Amino acid sequence: MDAKDDNRKRLKPAVEDHGAILMAEAEIDQTNGASPEMELHITQILEKLDSFTNLVSELLESGKTMFKELSNEFEERMITIHKEQTEKWMDEIKELRLLDTSNEEAHALLHNARYLLQNPHVD
Numbered sequence: 001m002d003a004k005d006d007n008r009k010r011l012k013p014a015v016e017d018h019g020a021i022l023m024a025e026a027e028i029d030q031t032n033g034a035s036p037e038m039e040l041h042i043t044q045i046l047e048k049l050d051s052f053t054n055l056v057s058e059l060l061e062s063g064k065t066m067f068k069e070l071s072n073e074f075e076e077r078m079i080t081i082h083k084e085q086t087e088k089w090m091d092e093i094k095e096l097r098l099l100d101t102s103n104e105e106a107h108a109l110l111h112n113a114r115y116l117l118q119n120p121h122v123d
Helices: 003-030 037-119
Strands: none
Touching: none
């Protein structure tokens, strides 16, 4: 497991744990004889905190999913590009070998023609 995986696994719980700690601290403060109006404000803030913590957790999960899908698409595309380029170069090699064979045959034919022209047979 690499460091990125460790960070991903810690990120969501860290957000939730931090939110829980803040809520617990606020609840402790709430029991310290605050006025009803102050308790209402604290409760509203705690609800906002809980809602925000949930939102951040959802965004982290959707971001993780999005990057996973993007990573898979990137990997598939890179494999396709590699395969296409490899096939292209293999076709080029095949064409070069055919050209070389053709050139060798032409060279042999010309060599034979030169020999015949330099050494005519007089019958």
